[in-house]
Amino acid sequence: MTDLLGLAYWAETSIKLGVALIVIPTAALMLGYLFLLKMMAFMQSRLGPQDVGPYGTLQLIADAVKFLQKEDIHPAAADRRVFRAAPVVVLASSFLLFVVLPTGPDAVVENLDTGIFYAMAVSSLSVLGVLMAGWASANKYALLGGLRAAGQLIAYELPLILAVMGVVIQADSLNLQQIVRAQAEGEIFGFGLIGNPFILTQFVGFLIFMIAAQAELTQTPFDMPVAETELVGGFHVEYTGFRFLLFFMAEVATAFAFSALATVMFLGGWWIPGFDFDAPVLNVLGPVVMLVKILLVAFIIFWIRFTYPRLREDQLQKFAWKVLIPLSLANIVVTGIFKVVL
Amino acid sequence: MADDTGDDQADGAAAPGDEARDALAAELSELLGDAVVESHVEAGQNLWLRIDIEHWHAAMSALHDAGFAYFGFLSAVDWTDAPEGRYEDTEFDAAGVGEEDDEASSATAEETVRRGGGETRFQLLAQLHSPARHVAVLIKADVPEAASSDGSSAPASVPSIIDVFAGADWHEREAHEMFGLVFDGHPNLAHIYLPTEFEGHPLRKDFPLLARAVKPWPGVVDIEEIPPELEAQLEAEVMAEFEASGAGT
Amino acid sequence: MSPPPTASALREQQAYVAAQAADARVNVELDTGDMTLNIGPQHPATHGTLRIACQLDGEQVISAEPLMGYMHRGYEKLCEVRTYPQCTTLINRIDWLGSFANEVPFILAAEQLMGVEAPPRAQWIRTILFELSRIANVSLFLGDMGVQVGALTPVFFAFRDRERVLNQIEEVTGGRFHPNFDRIGGLKDDIPRGWIAETHAVMAKMRGFCDEMEDLLMGNEIFQTRCRSVGVIPGDVALSYGLSGANLRASGVDWDLRRDANPGLAWDQVDWRVWTHPDGDSFARYWVRLQETREATKIVDQLLDGIPSGPIMAKVPRIIKVPAGEAYVSTENPLGEMGYYVVSKGGLGPFRVKIRTPSFSNISVVPWVMRGTYVPDIITILGSLYFILGDIDR
Numbered sequence: 001m002t003d004l005l006g007l008a009y010w011a012e013t014s015i016k017l018g019v020a021l022i023v024i025p026t027a028a029l030m031l032g033y034l035f036l037l038k039m040m041a042f043m044q045s046r047l048g049p050q051d052v053g054p055y056g057t058l059q060l061i062a063d064a065v066k067f068l069q070k071e072d073i074h075p076a077a078a079d080r081r082v083f084r085a086a087p088v089v090v091l092a093s094s095f096l097l098f099v100v101l102p103t104g105p106d107a108v109v110e111n112l113d114t115g116i117f118y119a120m121a122v123s124s125l126s127v128l129g130v131l132m133a134g135w136a137s138a139n140k141y142a143l144l145g146g147l148r149a150a151g152q153l154i155a156y157e158l159p160l161i162l163a164v165m166g167v168v169i170q171a172d173s174l175n176l177q178q179i180v181r182a183q184a185e186g187e188i189f190g191f192g193l194i195g196n197p198f199i200l201t202q203f204v205g206f207l208i209f210m211i212a213a214q215a216e217l218t219q220t221p222f223d224m225p226v227a228e229t230e231l232v233g234g235f236h237v238e239y240t241g242f243r244f245l246l247f248f249m250a251e252v253a254t255a256f257a258f259s260a261l262a263t264v265m266f267l268g269g270w271w272i273p274g275f276d277f278d279a280p281v282l283n284v285l286g287p288v289v290m291l292v293k294i295l296l297v298a299f300i301i302f303w304i305r306f307t308y309p310r311l312r313e314d315q316l317q318k319f320a321w322k323v324l325i326p327l328s329l330a331n332i333v334v335t336g337i338f339k340v341v342l
Numbered sequence: 343m344a345d346d347t348g349d350d351q352a353d354g355a356a357a358p359g360d361e362a363r364d365a366l367a368a369e370l371s372e373l374l375g376d377a378v379v380e381s382h383v384e385a386g387q388n389l390w391l392r393i394d395i396e397h398w399h400a401a402m403s404a405l406h407d408a409g410f411a412y413f414g415f416l417s418a419v420d421w422t423d424a425p426e427g428r429y430e431d432t433e434f435d436a437a438g439v440g441e442e443d444d445e446a447s448s449a450t451a452e453e454t455v456r457r458g459g460g461e462t463r464f465q466l467l468a469q470l471h472s473p474a475r476h477v478a479v480l481i482k483a484d485v486p487e488a489a490s491s492d493g494s495s496a497p498a499s500v501p502s503i504i505d506v507f508a509g510a511d512w513h514e515r516e517a518h519e520m521f522g523l524v525f526d527g528h529p530n531l532a533h534i535y536l537p538t539e540f541e542g543h544p545l546r547k548d549f550p551l552l553a554r555a556v557k558p559w560p561g562v563v564d565i566e567e568i569p570p571e572l573e574a575q576l577e578a579e580v581m582a583e584f585e586a587s588g589a590g591t
Numbered sequence: 592m593s594p595p596p597t598a599s600a601l602r603e604q605q606a607y608v609a610a611q612a613a614d615a616r617v618n619v620e621l622d623t624g625d626m627t628l629n630i631g632p633q634h635p636a637t638h639g640t641l642r643i644a645c646q647l648d649g650e651q652v653i654s655a656e657p658l659m660g661y662m663h664r665g666y667e668k669l670c671e672v673r674t675y676p677q678c679t680t681l682i683n684r685i686d687w688l689g690s691f692a693n694e695v696p697f698i699l700a701a702e703q704l705m706g707v708e709a710p711p712r713a714q715w716i717r718t719i720l721f722e723l724s725r726i727a728n729v730s731l732f733l734g735d736m737g738v739q740v741g742a743l744t745p746v747f748f749a750f751r752d753r754e755r756v757l758n759q760i761e762e763v764t765g766g767r768f769h770p771n772f773d774r775i776g777g778l779k780d781d782i783p784r785g786w787i788a789e790t791h792a793v794m795a796k797m798r799g800f801c802d803e804m805e806d807l808l809m810g811n812e813i814f815q816t817r818c819r820s821v822g823v824i825p826g827d828v829a830l831s832y833g834l835s836g837a838n839l840r841a842s843g844v845d846w847d848l849r850r851d852a853n854p855g856l857a858w859d860q861v862d863w864r865v866w867t868h869p870d871g872d873s874f875a876r877y878w879v880r881l882q883e884t885r886e887a888t889k890i891v892d893q894l895l896d897g898i899p900s901g902p903i904m905a906k907v908p909r910i911i912k913v914p915a916g917e918a919y920v921s922t923e924n925p926l927g928e929m930g931y932y933v934v935s936k937g938g939l940g941p942f943r944v945k946i947r948t949p950s951f952s953n954i955s956v957v958p959w960v961m962r963g964t965y966v967p968d969i970i971t972i973l974g975s976l977y978f979i980l981g982d983i984d985r
Contacts, residue, residue, distance in 0.1 A: 044747035310741025509832035535660035
């Protein structure tokens with residue numbers, strides 16, 4: 001599949017890289033504008049940004065320019081090197097996530113055989129960055145935020161991975177393209193027109209994945225590491241200017257990436273019913289389908305974020321260990337039994 | 343009122359005699375024995391008890407046990423007149439004081455001004471509610487002044503009541519910083535509002551309000567003088583309207 | 592409803608705290624020092640400049656001590672050099688969200704000393720405005736409590752709907768925040784034409800707002816998890832700390848100055864009830880305030896239908912001189928018992944004014960109630976005790 005356009009490896013790679021570099025900031029801007037600015041405003045009976053560009057569409061670009069103009073401040077007691085590296089680590093984690101996301105039969109940066117394993121691994125990196133930021137800021141609020149993030153890591157990373165396991169068992173593969181193919185070629189009681197999106201068979205897994213993703217993204221109700229009203233921003237309390245911008249971009253871009261992961265694993269990915277799985281036209285239509293589905297999932301993520309209060313750290317731990325993990329283990333067992341029996 | 347329990351009817355409608363408060367005053371005087379120096383009932387308004395400062399703590403805990411368990415507030419009053427007056431000796435104020443009859447501010451008024459009597463400069467003031475009986479009592483105590491080492495006089499120390507009413511903690515701290523009263527047995531008599539290094543006790547009358555001392559109060563100039571003939575006419579109009587409406591009786 | 596929790600609940604909480612502390616000691620292998628965290632003076636949860644110095648063991652609070660005075664304006668001293676009508680300008684700014692309600696007890700105390708009584712129409716309109724400022728004040732709390740526990744949206748709804756109430760206050764008084772409308776002997780002005788019908792409509796909207804808050808926030812499981820059993824204040828502790836208002840009633844004490852010591856306003860003319868909750872936790876405080884907002888809209892509706900006719904000002908001299916004496920009048924303000932102890936020596940202005948503000952006493956319970964809680968609970972408890980900084984610092 002790699003010789004679609006008959007290009008050399010380096011040329012193809014640079015095209016993919018260029019596209020990814022355009023797609024990621026655009027995705028972050030789109031989500032930020034649509035959900036963080038406009039949807040939140042409408043839900044809260046406000047109008048949101050109005051003045052910058054038509055309907056305020058350029059507001060985030062104006063914000064980015066503003067951030068870039070700001071002074072780069074380090075707290076006096078901060079560990080400078082770690083302090084500077086932290087936002088880069090967080091942003092790198094979300095960039096790396098985009099590597100394996102398939103948006104068409106050939107439209108994928110790198111079709112890794114262990115794609116889902118890789119995605120889970122790099123997504124956990126962001127916590128490292130958060131912990132670095134919390135520690136290096138030499139601020140008590142930031143430290144508490146960083147420690148909460150680390151405590152949260154264990155609580156939600158386990159259900160996240162266990163929820164994915166159900167999909168992996170059903171699709172027989174860790175490869176994200178194979179997971180899409182398994183959904184495209186699946187059948188619901190012999191009815192194969194729309195394939196078999198795993199949300200139907202893995203609904204419990206989908207719910208657990210979405211809940212855990214909410215925690216991974218530090219979105220309400222699991223935004224204790226940030227917790228504006230308690231920790232005044234938590235780990236990024238000391239960050240200004242473009243370093244804060246990096247955190248912000250990473251937050252939104254990761255939300256986009258996780259919506260994409262959920263789409264690929266549970267909503268049938270880029271495949272369109274009625275098309276041949278390898279049809280080249282899907283390289284163009286696939287991304288559009290993906291985008292629509294991603295926006296749908298992201299809508300849910302942000303909807304919950306604007307609506308729900310925040311849990312307490314110990315309550316999250318209780319919820320994760322007493323509810324999510326047993327539930328996801330049960331899900332794996334049931335999936336395994338069905339896999340063997342059917 | 344939906345769930346009126348009846349006994350609070352006495353509260354609003356008890357004036358002018360206010361037997362309820364008289365009875366309560368008698369009852370509390372009996373309860374507290376000779377701790378009560380004097381009591382005063384203002385019909386339909388309030389009940390004051392003046393307590394001997396020696397019995398301050400005992401009286402408060404007796405009242406607590408007698409059902410007055412709801413702490414209202416604790417403060418103090420400095421009864422001396424401020425040496426610089428009220429910073430009001432402007433033309434308008436002078437005129438205002440002059441044109442009214444002056445019997446209220448005469449020397450005889452000083453006798454009646456203190457509810458429950460008392461003659462010391464500082465008076466301790468507290469209020470307790472009885473949630474069950476729906477009535478409040480204002481408690482006063484004279485704080486005598488003792489000569490301190492540098493020759494000036496300072497108020498004698500007062501027993502703290504925070505073991506009876508935990509909420510008195512901050513109120514006593516406030517009274518300490520504002521009036522310089524000392525509460526024996528208070529664990530942390532630090533400033534509550536003012537900076538730690540602040541000197542002086544702002545609510546004492548001899549503490550000058552510097553903002554007023556250095557600059558005349560502009561607040562009076564915006565009251566416009568009405569010509570006397572016009573005022574009489576306005577007053578007549580207002581009174582006519584007032585009487586025509588048939589209210590105010 | 593079950594009887595209010597008293598000494599037994601207190602012992603239970605203390606036992607809980609002791610057990611938690613013992614756990615913490617056992618679990619710590621390396622001896623870690625306690626961390627001092629200063630919450631405030633610039634912190635979003637203190638909505639003002641309150642500072643809370645906390646000793647933390649991890650996320651657990653060992654001790655919490657509120658330190659205030661960052662906004663102390665010395666109103667008691669300032670009142671001593673002003674005339675009675677000038678004092679109300681200051682008094683407006685004590686609890687700045689329910690300004691009109693601040694003026695009332697002071698004016699009533701001055702009236703008591705003068706032996707003047709405002710005409711019935713003025714009393715009724717006073718009561719209406721009083722309850723409107725309660726609704727404006729408490730509705731903000733109902734939304735703001737959401738922000739304290741992390742829900743962003745409710746507070747915007749609160750601001751949106753509070754605006755309607757402020758508009759009604761503004762239409763009568765000309766001021767949205769600081770009306771300065773109450774006068775010794777009555778009111779500055781009468782209500783404008785058409786105001787009664789408008790206010791009826793606004794009250795219906797506010798009942799809708801209460802339902803919305805109940806659906807959006809109070810019924811939310813996470814909100815309940817965060818608030819239930821957090822910051823439990825038993826009734827006897829509440830009484831001894833002098834808590835007042837909804838904080839006291841949420842601890843199961845049936846005490847409301849509007850009913851129990853009505854100083855002459857029109858509350859006894861209408862049908863309403865006092866809500867109490869036996870639990871004494873943060874959720875109970877939210878619940879009681881929500882019910883009270885509903886009740887206040889009902890009070891306003893009934894009062895609007897029955898405003899008596901007549902003048903709005905009693906006959907008082909143009910230059911107000913108050914006879915010598917002492918008076919203490921307190922009313923059930925949005926935050927709790929707000930009282931003024933006014934001492935007059937017969938001049939143009941008060942000789943001494945002691946301002947008993949509700950938030951001062953309400954916050955004094957913080958060191959007691961915070962021990963053994965977690966950092967997020969500090970915010971929940973502070974939010975549910977609901978203080979206005981101007982009301983603490985005066």
